[in-house]
Amino acid sequence: MSIVMPIVIGLICVSLMSLIPEPHRRQVNAVLVGGAGAAYLSGGGLGYWEFVLPVVMTYVAYRGLNSWTWIGIGWLLHTAWDVVHHLKGSPILPFAEHSSFGCAICDPVVALWCFAGGPSILDWARARLSREPAMPIGPAEE
Template identity: 70%
Template sequence: MMIIAPILVGLVYVVLMSLIHEPYRRRFNAVMVAGAGAAYLSGGGLGVWEFAFTVVVTYVAYRGLESWTFIGIAWLLHTGWDVVHHLKGAPIIPFAAHSSFGCAICDPVIAIWCFTGGRSVTDFVRARVGSRRPRSSVV
């Protein structure tokens, strides 16, 4: 469950973000990953490195305002930071000891979606379901 639940959270994130239309979807995701980059600032336990990481992710997220690839890179950077916190720092959710581990599983799911261009999975499903409906013949 420690692996399945974070994957499901990542998939739910992708579905919910798919409801936002472009170009707002890309920009919103850039802001989201910038916020995620600052998640450990209030108590991550790695001192000045928390600020250095936040600066790097903020820059990459800024580049993500115009590029899904940069948003994916930022999510992977956050994945690495989650792993560091799971092994050496404090968890992202103070009362949930394995929360950084879960975040490290969830974030690559989001990154993969970003590397595919952040396409709307809801639009894809609607198109697939619509193409399977039998066409009625009008006489």
């Protein structure tokens, strides 16, 4: 369950983000990835090193305003920071011991969606459901 739930949370996040129309979807995600860089600032446990990620993520978020690839890179950078915190620092949620581990599983799900260009999952699902089967269902004609 500690691996499945973060994946489900990532899929829910992607689905909710799909509700935002473009071009705002990319801009909102750039802002979110910038904010994610500061997630550990209030007690992350790595001292002054905690200031490195927000600086890097600010640059990445700025580039992400015009590029889904940069937003995906940002989520992967946050994943790496999650792993460091899981192993050496404090959890992202102080009351949930393995929250950084969960975040490290969730973030790549969002990153993959970003690398795909942040498409609307709802539009994709509608297109898939409306397609007719390639071959008729039933006995084959001879």
